[in-house]
Amino acid sequence: MNHNVIVTLVVAGIAYGTPLLIAGLGELLTERSGVLNLGIEGMMLVGAATAFWVSKVVGGPAWFALLVAAAAAMASGAAMALVFAVVCITFRANQVVTGLALAIFGGSIGLSSYLASSGKLTKAAGPHQIRALNVLGLKGLPIVGPILFHEDVVVYASWALVVLVALYLYTTRLGLHLRAVGEQPQAADSMGISVTLYRYTHTVVGGAFAGAAGAYYSLALTPSWSNGLTAGAGWIALGLVIFAFWRPGLLMAGAYLFGIVTSLGFTLQARGVTLPPELFAALPYVMTVIVLVLTSSILSGRRLGSPAALAQFYEREEH
Amino acid sequence: MRLERRTTTPPWLRVVVPIGALAVALVLVAIILGASGHNPLSTYRAMFRAGFTDRGALSATLLNATPLVLTGLCAVVTFRMRIYNIGGEGQLYVGAVAATAVGLALGGRPSGLVIVAMIAAGMAGGALWAGIPGVLRAYVNTNEILTSLMLNYVAGLLILYLIFDSTSYWRNLTSPGAKVYPQGKMLTSRGWWPAWHLGGLAIPLGFVLGAGLAVGVTLALQYTRTGFQMRLVAGSPAAGRYAGIDTRRLILVVMLLSGALAGLAGASQVGDFSHLLDPNGLEQAMYGYAGIVGAALAGFEPLAVIVTAVFLGALTNAAVQLEGPSFPDGLVGTIEGTILFCVVSGALMTTYRVHRRASDPGPPEAPAEAITSPVETSLVDSRAQS
Numbered sequence: 001m002n003h004n005v006i007v008t009l010v011v012a013g014i015a016y017g018t019p020l021l022i023a024g025l026g027e028l029l030t031e032r033s034g035v036l037n038l039g040i041e042g043m044m045l046v047g048a049a050t051a052f053w054v055s056k057v058v059g060g061p062a063w064f065a066l067l068v069a070a071a072a073a074m075a076s077g078a079a080m081a082l083v084f085a086v087v088c089i090t091f092r093a094n095q096v097v098t099g100l101a102l103a104i105f106g107g108s109i110g111l112s113s114y115l116a117s118s119g120k121l122t123k124a125a126g127p128h129q130i131r132a133l134n135v136l137g138l139k140g141l142p143i144v145g146p147i148l149f150h151e152d153v154v155v156y157a158s159w160a161l162v163v164l165v166a167l168y169l170y171t172t173r174l175g176l177h178l179r180a181v182g183e184q185p186q187a188a189d190s191m192g193i194s195v196t197l198y199r200y201t202h203t204v205v206g207g208a209f210a211g212a213a214g215a216y217y218s219l220a221l222t223p224s225w226s227n228g229l230t231a232g233a234g235w236i237a238l239g240l241v242i243f244a245f246w247r248p249g250l251l252m253a254g255a256y257l258f259g260i261v262t263s264l265g266f267t268l269q270a271r272g273v274t275l276p277p278e279l280f281a282a283l284p285y286v287m288t289v290i291v292l293v294l295t296s297s298i299l300s301g302r303r304l305g306s307p308a309a310l311a312q313f314y315e316r317e318e319h
Numbered sequence: 320m321r322l323e324r325r326t327t328t329p330p331w332l333r334v335v336v337p338i339g340a341l342a343v344a345l346v347l348v349a350i351i352l353g354a355s356g357h358n359p360l361s362t363y364r365a366m367f368r369a370g371f372t373d374r375g376a377l378s379a380t381l382l383n384a385t386p387l388v389l390t391g392l393c394a395v396v397t398f399r400m401r402i403y404n405i406g407g408e409g410q411l412y413v414g415a416v417a418a419t420a421v422g423l424a425l426g427g428r429p430s431g432l433v434i435v436a437m438i439a440a441g442m443a444g445g446a447l448w449a450g451i452p453g454v455l456r457a458y459v460n461t462n463e464i465l466t467s468l469m470l471n472y473v474a475g476l477l478i479l480y481l482i483f484d485s486t487s488y489w490r491n492l493t494s495p496g497a498k499v500y501p502q503g504k505m506l507t508s509r510g511w512w513p514a515w516h517l518g519g520l521a522i523p524l525g526f527v528l529g530a531g532l533a534v535g536v537t538l539a540l541q542y543t544r545t546g547f548q549m550r551l552v553a554g555s556p557a558a559g560r561y562a563g564i565d566t567r568r569l570i571l572v573v574m575l576l577s578g579a580l581a582g583l584a585g586a587s588q589v590g591d592f593s594h595l596l597d598p599n600g601l602e603q604a605m606y607g608y609a610g611i612v613g614a615a616l617a618g619f620e621p622l623a624v625i626v627t628a629v630f631l632g633a634l635t636n637a638a639v640q641l642e643g644p645s646f647p648d649g650l651v652g653t654i655e656g657t658i659l660f661c662v663v664s665g666a667l668m669t670t671y672r673v674h675r676r677a678s679d680p681g682p683p684e685a686p687a688e689a690i691t692s693p694v695e696t697s698l699v700d701s702r703a704q705s
Contacts, residue, residue: 038464042656083660092322092671093663096403096464097615101663104608105656111351113649118355227648232472239465278480285469289455296461 009260009267011146014155015221017259019044019213019230021158023237024244024251025165026209030081031241032169033202034182034195034309035088036095039102040210041234043080045112047073047214052225053119055128055218062128069128070215077211078204080106085203088313089196095311108228121225130154130220154216159252166248178202182307185314195314210234232285239288243295246306254291261287322671336668337616340661347661348654357647369640370633378521379640384632385591386411388529389584390610391617391624392536397577398611399540399619400553402570406452406467407581408607409474410445412598414582416478417444418589419489419503419596422510430509437510437586438528445582446575448474453574457567463574471607478598489596503595512590525587529625532580536621545572581607604635605652612655615662631655 023040030037051073058065084102087093106112115121130152132139139150169175180188181198189195217229236258244250265280299306349359370380390407397404418441425433448470456463481487483501491497491504512524540546548569552559559566584606593600613631617623638651 087660087664091664091667093666097398097611097659098663100405100608100611101656101659103656104612104652104659107608107652107656109603109605110649110652110656114351114355114647114653115649117648232469235465235468239469242462242465276480276484278476278484282473282476285472288469289451289461289466292465293455293459293461296455296459299460 005267005271007143007146009263010256011150012263012267013256013260014147014151015259016262017256018155018158019216019221019233020237020240020258021252021255022154022161022216023210023213023234024240024255025158025161025248026206026213027237027241028206028244028246028248028251029165029178029202029209030206031246031310032178032182032307033199034185034307034312034314035085035199035203036099036311037081037084037102037203037206038096038099038238039080039084039106039234040213040237041230041232042103042106042110042112043077043207043210044106044214044217044230044234045108045110045228046080046106046115047077047211048218048229049112049115049119049121049214049225050076050211051215052121052126052218053115055126056119056121065128066130066219069219070212073211073215074208075211077214078208081204081207081210082200084207085200089199089203092313092315095313103234113227116225116227123224123226125224126219128219129223130216152220154212154220162248162252169248179307182309185309189314189316195316199314210237213237231281236284236288239292242306243291245295258284258287321674322667323674325670325672328669332669333618336665337618337662340665341616341658344654344657344661347657348650351653352647352650355647357645362646362650365641365646366634366637369637373640375519376633376636376640378519380629380633380636381521381526382523382592382632383635383639384628385523385525385529385587386584386604386606387610387613387628387631387635388526388533388625389580389587390606391613391628392529392532392610392621393577393581393584393607394611394614395617395619395621395624396536396549396573396580398614400549400570400573401556402456402573403464404449404452404467404574404577405464405611406449406470406607407577407584407610408605409467409471410448410578410581411585411588411607412471412474412478412601413448414441414445414585415589415596415601416481416489416585417441417582418586419506422506422589423488423504426507426509428509433510434512434524434590437512437590438583441582441584441586441589442579443582445585446579449574449578449581450571453571453578456574457570475598475602478596478601482596482598491595503593503597506589506594510590511594512587514591523587523591525584525591528583528587529628532583533621533625540621545569549573581610584610609635609651609655612659615659 023044027037027040051069054072055065055069058068080102084098087098088095104110132150132152135149139145141149169179177188177193178198181193181195185195214230218225222229240251240254240258243254262284264283265277345363352359352362369376371377390411393404393407393410418437421436421440422433425436449467451470452463452466455461455466481489482503486492489503491502514521514523540550548559548564551562552564552566552569556566588601589596609631613624613627616627634651634654638646
């Protein structure tokens, strides 16, 4: 392989890894509070449909329409996560089944398809797309040019988000409280931290991230609408959080690795490799299984970052 | 307001709460319909007609309910144990692949033999596919939710490959139509499953098998050793360990059984309905995921799954019949998801008693480790992994 192929793979890997990274960071925050939201796929799809629809109907300059579209996608993801939070945190429902409900509700035969048919969304490209920037005019540099200086604003924002989430988790008082809520809700509660408030806010923020990740599909990656366009990325993001041992830095590495694997098919086919497309398409799913098996063998017995109270609802002792 | 865990749940509550949840879900979806410019009442009325009362509607509904009974049972047997096999979708596909292969290979043999072989092959295929997450969960403690789900996508790509991107055994390569648009090879009529006719109603073999298996699963849970162990481990994994139950073997057995049920749903799709491997038809129906909704609505009771499958079958059937500009795409999943939200929320009512804090001191404190039925535990509680 020459440099060109590798650069192409990395560039495509970053593109396909970005929604995984954003959705994964959101889920990481949610899970750190002790809540397991399996419904990322549903929130992403609704976010994708919302963003595409809004970008079509909002007038004004491209940057404005895209900004409003992304905000609407985040709001839709957050709203769905809020429903999840009410059902799981206030009504104490089983988080696994409720997460599935969210995935089915928003999924490819659910609300995302409903919105798409109501808004008459099609495969035709929308009027506005998120485009790559030429930062400092350096995109022409060999190797680092296309990778570091020719990305779109969402990619740069996601890099900032990784840093911000890491700083939040490990250097702020709020982050410390969050980790306490996820590990030892009783202890956190007795310190006067509101377990319910932390779980609500981080579940809703996680939903907003998932909505934004969905918007990246319909506004930048694809950029158009087709039913189920995220193709399981929301589920892969869940696997990535485990793979990353609930740490933002590792999550970034994992997301780009999976991005590269996802884009392998397109990249190699463009270079005349003729293998069944299904084989390449199956790679990310198979790799998720393999990675989960490896992670669980490494984990066996140890926790390495898995929040102790994950998926357990907190019942306050009252006497 | 104060919540107190119930020690026992009155039986009527287990019937009333899901029905109430269903009613609430339909009201919520009516709001969505209204907000998007549809008349909810006329939409529901049209769906009711298309699902139940139109000529031939009930037979079509039963045909749609057939895979749902089986995928519902697939969810019941694992979810009861707090093992979450959400791979019913992929297990159904693999069951369909296996049953089609056997049905094609035995084309000229006596019909009874072909059908029995298709049933066996479908169940084996589904069990094989579920065995992967089953073994991984039992012996490496790998999260079965994500692995079983990932394999749905892999199985979905497999059936697409077999028909659209290869010259496989399953693909029709001879007829002129199939050269224009790829399609599966049709089984000979000996591989077509029979249906029984009651008046104008056709009851497919797969539905009869599903209903029989619902009875079988109920009895097995009550009277067999594995069933007893399942109920024990579901109630308390720790108690299961102390009783010396081989939890790993139990998880694997339950996953294989669950996969076999979904695989039979796939075989029935071929035998009762399509008579060939139809990837698009299988993937658009999403019977595997809908089965989970049916199982939850049934409170994870096998016999009740028959009823909820008919209800969801009517929903699917109505959506197919009414497809068009006036009927929104995605309504089925929206309704199914809303039902699932409402059902899991309703579990609060069956598991807890609500007291007004100020006036009602409530009955004496319940024992610290209240004994609830496994069903409630599996719906409400946490996912207590050993």
